Amino acid sequence: MDPGEGPVQRFAVALRELRQSAGNPTYRALAKRAHYSATALAQAAAGDRLPTLAVAVAYARACDGDPEEWTARWRSAVAELDAAAPPATGAPDQVGDRPPYLGLAAYGPDDADLFCGRDRLVADLTDRLARHRFVAVVGPSGSGKSSLLRAGLLPAWCANEDLRTVVITPGAHPMRELADNPVAPGADSLLIVDQFEEVFSLCADESERETFIRALLAVAGKVGGRTWVVIGLRADFYAHCARVPELVAALQDAQLLVGPMTPEELSVAVTEPAARAGLMVEKTLVATIIAEAASRPAVLPFVSHALWETWRRRRGAGLFLAGYEAAGGLDGALAQSADRVFGELDEEHRRAVRRILLRLTALGDGTEDTRRRVPRAELGDDAVTAHVLERLAAARLVTIGEETVEIAHEALIRGWPTLRDWLAADRESLRAHRRLTGAATDWATHGEDDAFLYWGSLLAGWADRDTESLNGTERGFLAASLARQNRDHARRRRRLRVTIGSLVTGLVTVSLLAVLAGVQTVTANAQRDLAVASSLAAQSRAVLATQPDLANLLALAGLGHSVTAQTVASAQAALSAPMHVARPLIGHSGAVTAVGYSPDGGTVATGGDDGTVRLWTAGPTAALTQGSAVTAIAFTRDGRLLATGGVDGAVRLWDATTHQPLGTLTGRAAVNAVAFHPDGTAIATGHADGAVRLWDTRTSLSLPVPVGHDGPVNAVTFDRTGLILATGGDDNTARLWNTSTGRTTILSGHTGEVFAVALSPDGTTLVTGSADGTARIWDATTHEFRASLVGHTRVVRAVAFGADGRTVVTGSWDGTARIWDTITHQPLATLAGHTDEVLAVGTSPDGTTVVTGSRDGTARRWDTRTSRSVATLGGHTGYVDAVAFSPDGRTVATGSRDGTVRLWDTARHGQLAVLDARAGFVFTVAFSPDGTTLATGHKDGRIRLWDTSTRHQKATLTGHTDGVASVAFSPDGQLLASASTDGTARLWDLATRRASAVLTGHTGWVDAVDFSPDGSTASTASTDGTVRLWDSDAGSTIVTLAPRTGHLNAVAFSPDGRTLAIAPADGTTQLWDIAARRVASVLTGHTAEVNAVAFSPDGQTIATSSRDGTTRLWDRDRGRTIVGLTGHVGWVTAVAFSPDGRTLATTSWDHTARLTPTPDTWPAELCRRAGRNLTDGEWAYHVGSEPYRRLCPELPSGQGADPTAPALTYPDLWPSAGG
CATH class of the missing domain: 3.40.50.300 (P-loop containing nucleotide triphosphate hydrolases)
Incomplete structure (x- = not known):
C-alpha cells in the first residue's frame, strides 16, 4: 500500500508500523489486550476505511502506543478527510436542503414521501x-x-x-x-x-x-x-x-x-428517496449496502445514518461509494459521526456528553439497553449542557422536543463503542442513579415531603459515589435526606452501622465512614482489594450477555477480593443469567482436534495434537495411542468400531468396547477426515494431497474416488443410505459424489476453503463450513443453495447436525460454537467458554448435549438446554405472598392473590401443578412434616388441605371469620396452627379436622404463627404490637412479649428453640432470648418494614425479606449482614430455606418467586457454570498485576498460567456452627 494514497491509508500504515515496533504480535494476541476482536483490529490496519476512535486507541494501547498521541492522529485524519470531501453542492433547482434520509430519526407523517420499500x-x-x-x-x-x-x-x-x-x-x-x-x-x-x-x-x-x-x-x-x-x-x-x-x-x-428488508426492498429504500430529491445513487453503492446489510438484524438505522452522512458528502446530484466509504460505511458511519463530535469538544464538554448520554439510556434487565426520554430540565440549564445538546442534535444523535430530550435511536447505544464502554464501566452506579432520579422526582413532585426521602442504607449507598453528574433536584434531595436522618438519629432505636458526615463544597457529596467494631483503620491492602473487587464486578456485568463463562469467573474473583453490595449483585446477576453449562473434559496436552459421540451417546471420543484418543464414559477414561497428531474420529453406526486418522497418513481401527487395536490403513498423505459407510463395510478418507479414498474394512484395500478437488480434502461424510459421499476442500467447493453412478456435483459459493461438511439425518440437507466465516445450507437433492449462516467472525472449522435435523452446530476459530435453526436460519444459542479456536464439534444422539474440541487443550460437553442457578418462577398473575418447601426439598409451593397455589420442581424450575380453589387471595402455604399434605390459607377465612400426590383438595377447615394470614404444622404433624385477621389464632386437630383451641387475647390482626421445635409452644404476632406464646396442649397464654415498636409482621422459632425472631414495623428484626424473656440482639439494615423471617436448618443464619425489595441473610451469633440479595422489583413478601439449607425461596409483589442458592454455594456454582479458570491473559487484563491464582480449586490453571498456581481463598460467605 502506498502510504501517500490518502489519510486513511497513511493512518493504516502507521498502525502497522506501531504493531511491528511492538514485536509484531498476532492479531489474536492483540485482541486479548485490546478487548476488540482480531477481525476489527486487522480491519483497522487494512486501509479500507478509517477505524473508529475507540478501535484505533485500543489498537494503539495494545501495542504500547500513547493513547493521546493516537487520538490526535485520528482527529487529524478525520479533519483531512472532511477537508478533502467535496462540498454538498447539489444544484439548488434540483436538490434542496432537505436530506432524503433521516439518519437515526424515525420517519413521521411528514416524511411519508421518503418512506420507501x-x-x-x-x-x-x-x-x-x-x-x-x-x-x-x-x-x-x-x-x-x-x-x-x-x-x-x-x-x-x-x-x-x-x-x-x-x-x-x-x-x-x-x-x-x-x-x-x-x-x-x-x-x-x-x-x-x-x-x-x-x-x-x-x-x-x-x-x-x-x-x-x-x-x-x-x-x-x-x-x-x-x-x-x-x-x-x-x-x-x-x-x-x-x-x-x-x-x-x-x-x-x-x-x-417486522423482519429485515429483502434485497429488493432495501434497494428501493436506498434509491427511491434520492430519486424523489433529484439525486442519483451509484449502482456500486447500492450493491455494497445490500451486501453489507444482508442477514444482519436491526440494521436499518445504520443504513439510514450512513446514507445521511453519504448525502452530506454528495458530489453534484450523485451519491457515490467514495462518499459512503469516507463516512465510515455501514459499520463505521455512526461511530465516526459520534467520535467526530466528541473529538471536537474540550474536556469539560466531553464530560457533559458522557453525563447526558448516560442519563438518556435506560439500562436493560435481561433485555438490551434502551433510550430514555427525559425532561429537558433534568439535564440542567447551564451553557455547557446547552452547547453539547446543540452539537449532538446537529449530528442527529439526539432528538430535542418541546420539553424532552432523547437519543435519536437505540442504534447509537449499540453502534458507538465509546458509549458502550461508558455503560459497562458505570452500570451499577447508573442503576443507583436511576433509582435516585426517580426518588428525587417523587420528592419534588410531592412538595418535598420528608416521607419520600432516603435514609439508612439507601442514603449510605451514596457515600462514596461521584456526585458531579447529579442535577440540582438530586443534590437537594440527598441534602434533605441527610438532614432528616441527622435529625431523626437521636430519636431512633435503630443502631446505625454508619455515621453521616456533612455535605462537601457545594457538590453536596455525601461522606460516610463505615465504623466496624474493633476496626480503627482501613489498610492499604483492603483498599486495593475493594477497588479491584469493584472493577471486577463491573466487568462481570459488562460481559455477561456475550461471555457468560467469563462473567461468572469475574464475579467470583470479585467476591474473592471483597464481599460488597456490588460484588454480591454481580454474582447474583451471573448466577441468574441463562447459559449453556459445559463440563470440561481435561486430559489432552495439546489442541483437541477431533471429537465424536458413540451411537448410544454413552461415550465421547476426543483426539488431539498429543497423538492420543481419549474415550470419556461414566466410568474411567481410556486413552488410545495414535502415534501422530489425531485429525479425525468416526464410529460405526452399531458403535462396535472406532476409526481414527492422523497426520502420519494412517487410519487406525479400534474395538470400541475393548479398546484393542484391530488394524491400520496406511495412506500416502496426512488424513484430514474419516467417515464410515452406514453398513460399516467401508471407510472414506480425505487427504492433504487432494485424494479421497474408499477402504474395505474387511480386506484393508482401497480405491481412489474421483471427486476432483483441486487441493487438500478437509471433510468427508456419507448420507444415511451410503449412496452419497459429501466432501469439502481447499478449492472453496463442496462436492457430492454418487457412489452408484460415479457422478460428481460441485457446490460453489464459498469464498474460502471448505473445512467441514455434514448431511442431515434424512439426507436432504447439506451444511458446509468455510474459511470465509460462514456456513451454508444446501438442498442435497436439487443441489440448490438455501441460506448462509452468518454470525461467526472467523473461520467456521466444524459443523454437525442435531439428532432431529432441525438444528446445526458450527464451531469457529472465533472461540465459539453456535446452534442454528435450519428452518429459520437464525442462531438459537452461542456456546462461549473456550479460550482459543474451536476445531471440532459433535452432537449427542438424544440432542441434549454438544461436544466441542479446542486449541485451548480442552474439550467441553455442553448442555443444549439453558440453565439458571438463580431461577425466577413466573406464572402468577397477582401478588405472590407465600412460599414453602416440601420436606424432601424437591417441590416448592407458592401462593398468590391471583387465587392459585402453584407447585414447582426445584431442580428444573418448571411448574408441576396449579391448585385453584376459586376462593380468592391465597395468603399462606405450608407442607406437613411428612410431605403428604399442603395447607393453604385464604382470604375467605378458610383453610384448605390438599393431597400432594393427587393434587386434589381433601378437606376444608372453617371457623375463622376473616382472612387466614399464616398457617404452620406442628413438628409431629398432628396439629395445624392458623392466624387470622379476625384477631384470633386457632389450633386444629388434623385427625378430627376440628379446632382444638381458639387462641384469643390479641386486640389486632394476627399476622403470623409458628411452632417451637418440640411442638409444645405456639407463637403468634399481631398488629397490636405483641407476641404471645401459647401452650399448644392447653391453648392458654404462657407469656406476652411487647417489643413496643408498633405492629408486628412475622415471628419464627430458631431450630434449637432458644431464640424467637420478631419482625416489627421499624424495619429491624429482634432476636429474643426465650428463657430470659428479653431482646438479645437487633438486626438493622433494611430501609423498610420486614415482612418475613426464617432460620436456616442449622440455626446459624437468619433470612429476612422486606418491603425495601431486598432479602438479607444474617449471621445469627454476630448479628451482622452476610449478604443482601436483590432481584425482585417489589415488596419481598415471604422467605423460606430449603431443608438442606442450600437454597433460599422468596416471593414478591412483582408476581414472581425466586430460588437463590445460599452464598456458601456460590463459589462452587460459579465454577460449575464457568467450567474453567481464567487464562493468564484474562487474569492480567481484568485483575491486574497481582500474582495469578486459580479461582476454581478443582480445575486446572487456565491457558498460559502457572499450573502450580495456588487457589484464591474467599471471605466467609456463611456462618459456621458455633459462630
Whole structure:
C-alpha cells in the first residue's frame, strides 16, 4: 500500500508500523489486550476505511502506543478527510436542503414521501386492522417499527378525513400520557402506542402499567366501539407481555412481525428517496449496502445514518461509494459521526456528553439497553449542557422536543463503542442513579415531603459515589435526606452501622465512614482489594450477555477480593443469567482436534495434537495411542468400531468396547477426515494431497474416488443410505459424489476453503463450513443453495447436525460454537467458554448435549438446554405472598392473590401443578412434616388441605371469620396452627379436622404463627404490637412479649428453640432470648418494614425479606449482614430455606418467586457454570498485576498460567456452627 494514497491509508500504515515496533504480535494476541476482536483490529490496519476512535486507541494501547498521541492522529485524519470531501453542492433547482434520509430519526407523517420499500408491510398491517381492533407490531430494535407506524400506517389511514388519530409513547407514566392525549369518544379513532416496551422499561409502577394495558384493551374491545389500537413493541420485550393474561389473549392472532428488508426492498429504500430529491445513487453503492446489510438484524438505522452522512458528502446530484466509504460505511458511519463530535469538544464538554448520554439510556434487565426520554430540565440549564445538546442534535444523535430530550435511536447505544464502554464501566452506579432520579422526582413532585426521602442504607449507598453528574433536584434531595436522618438519629432505636458526615463544597457529596467494631483503620491492602473487587464486578456485568463463562469467573474473583453490595449483585446477576453449562473434559496436552459421540451417546471420543484418543464414559477414561497428531474420529453406526486418522497418513481401527487395536490403513498423505459407510463395510478418507479414498474394512484395500478437488480434502461424510459421499476442500467447493453412478456435483459459493461438511439425518440437507466465516445450507437433492449462516467472525472449522435435523452446530476459530435453526436460519444459542479456536464439534444422539474440541487443550460437553442457578418462577398473575418447601426439598409451593397455589420442581424450575380453589387471595402455604399434605390459607377465612400426590383438595377447615394470614404444622404433624385477621389464632386437630383451641387475647390482626421445635409452644404476632406464646396442649397464654415498636409482621422459632425472631414495623428484626424473656440482639439494615423471617436448618443464619425489595441473610451469633440479595422489583413478601439449607425461596409483589442458592454455594456454582479458570491473559487484563491464582480449586490453571498456581481463598460467605 502506498502510504501517500490518502489519510486513511497513511493512518493504516502507521498502525502497522506501531504493531511491528511492538514485536509484531498476532492479531489474536492483540485482541486479548485490546478487548476488540482480531477481525476489527486487522480491519483497522487494512486501509479500507478509517477505524473508529475507540478501535484505533485500543489498537494503539495494545501495542504500547500513547493513547493521546493516537487520538490526535485520528482527529487529524478525520479533519483531512472532511477537508478533502467535496462540498454538498447539489444544484439548488434540483436538490434542496432537505436530506432524503433521516439518519437515526424515525420517519413521521411528514416524511411519508421518503418512506420507501415497505409497501408490502403497510398492506399487511392494514389488512390486520381490517380484521382486529387491537394489533401489535413486533420487531427488534432497528427494524423500522416506528417509521412503519408513523410514516406508513398513518398516511394510509389518514386518507379518511373523518378518522381521528392519536400517537403516544408511554414513558414513565403511561396513564398520564393517555389522559393528556384522549381518544375522541363516538368517533372513528386510531390510537398508536409507539415504543410500547417503555411500559416495562420506564414505568416503575406495576399498578399503573397494568391499568394502562387494560385501558388499551378495553377501548379496543368495547362492543360496538370505533377505536383501533396499534402498539409497536420491541421483540426482546415480548416475553414481558405474558405478565398480563388479557394482553396474551389479545396478541394470539393480532400481531405483525417486522423482519429485515429483502434485497429488493432495501434497494428501493436506498434509491427511491434520492430519486424523489433529484439525486442519483451509484449502482456500486447500492450493491455494497445490500451486501453489507444482508442477514444482519436491526440494521436499518445504520443504513439510514450512513446514507445521511453519504448525502452530506454528495458530489453534484450523485451519491457515490467514495462518499459512503469516507463516512465510515455501514459499520463505521455512526461511530465516526459520534467520535467526530466528541473529538471536537474540550474536556469539560466531553464530560457533559458522557453525563447526558448516560442519563438518556435506560439500562436493560435481561433485555438490551434502551433510550430514555427525559425532561429537558433534568439535564440542567447551564451553557455547557446547552452547547453539547446543540452539537449532538446537529449530528442527529439526539432528538430535542418541546420539553424532552432523547437519543435519536437505540442504534447509537449499540453502534458507538465509546458509549458502550461508558455503560459497562458505570452500570451499577447508573442503576443507583436511576433509582435516585426517580426518588428525587417523587420528592419534588410531592412538595418535598420528608416521607419520600432516603435514609439508612439507601442514603449510605451514596457515600462514596461521584456526585458531579447529579442535577440540582438530586443534590437537594440527598441534602434533605441527610438532614432528616441527622435529625431523626437521636430519636431512633435503630443502631446505625454508619455515621453521616456533612455535605462537601457545594457538590453536596455525601461522606460516610463505615465504623466496624474493633476496626480503627482501613489498610492499604483492603483498599486495593475493594477497588479491584469493584472493577471486577463491573466487568462481570459488562460481559455477561456475550461471555457468560467469563462473567461468572469475574464475579467470583470479585467476591474473592471483597464481599460488597456490588460484588454480591454481580454474582447474583451471573448466577441468574441463562447459559449453556459445559463440563470440561481435561486430559489432552495439546489442541483437541477431533471429537465424536458413540451411537448410544454413552461415550465421547476426543483426539488431539498429543497423538492420543481419549474415550470419556461414566466410568474411567481410556486413552488410545495414535502415534501422530489425531485429525479425525468416526464410529460405526452399531458403535462396535472406532476409526481414527492422523497426520502420519494412517487410519487406525479400534474395538470400541475393548479398546484393542484391530488394524491400520496406511495412506500416502496426512488424513484430514474419516467417515464410515452406514453398513460399516467401508471407510472414506480425505487427504492433504487432494485424494479421497474408499477402504474395505474387511480386506484393508482401497480405491481412489474421483471427486476432483483441486487441493487438500478437509471433510468427508456419507448420507444415511451410503449412496452419497459429501466432501469439502481447499478449492472453496463442496462436492457430492454418487457412489452408484460415479457422478460428481460441485457446490460453489464459498469464498474460502471448505473445512467441514455434514448431511442431515434424512439426507436432504447439506451444511458446509468455510474459511470465509460462514456456513451454508444446501438442498442435497436439487443441489440448490438455501441460506448462509452468518454470525461467526472467523473461520467456521466444524459443523454437525442435531439428532432431529432441525438444528446445526458450527464451531469457529472465533472461540465459539453456535446452534442454528435450519428452518429459520437464525442462531438459537452461542456456546462461549473456550479460550482459543474451536476445531471440532459433535452432537449427542438424544440432542441434549454438544461436544466441542479446542486449541485451548480442552474439550467441553455442553448442555443444549439453558440453565439458571438463580431461577425466577413466573406464572402468577397477582401478588405472590407465600412460599414453602416440601420436606424432601424437591417441590416448592407458592401462593398468590391471583387465587392459585402453584407447585414447582426445584431442580428444573418448571411448574408441576396449579391448585385453584376459586376462593380468592391465597395468603399462606405450608407442607406437613411428612410431605403428604399442603395447607393453604385464604382470604375467605378458610383453610384448605390438599393431597400432594393427587393434587386434589381433601378437606376444608372453617371457623375463622376473616382472612387466614399464616398457617404452620406442628413438628409431629398432628396439629395445624392458623392466624387470622379476625384477631384470633386457632389450633386444629388434623385427625378430627376440628379446632382444638381458639387462641384469643390479641386486640389486632394476627399476622403470623409458628411452632417451637418440640411442638409444645405456639407463637403468634399481631398488629397490636405483641407476641404471645401459647401452650399448644392447653391453648392458654404462657407469656406476652411487647417489643413496643408498633405492629408486628412475622415471628419464627430458631431450630434449637432458644431464640424467637420478631419482625416489627421499624424495619429491624429482634432476636429474643426465650428463657430470659428479653431482646438479645437487633438486626438493622433494611430501609423498610420486614415482612418475613426464617432460620436456616442449622440455626446459624437468619433470612429476612422486606418491603425495601431486598432479602438479607444474617449471621445469627454476630448479628451482622452476610449478604443482601436483590432481584425482585417489589415488596419481598415471604422467605423460606430449603431443608438442606442450600437454597433460599422468596416471593414478591412483582408476581414472581425466586430460588437463590445460599452464598456458601456460590463459589462452587460459579465454577460449575464457568467450567474453567481464567487464562493468564484474562487474569492480567481484568485483575491486574497481582500474582495469578486459580479461582476454581478443582480445575486446572487456565491457558498460559502457572499450573502450580495456588487457589484464591474467599471471605466467609456463611456462618459456621458455633459462630
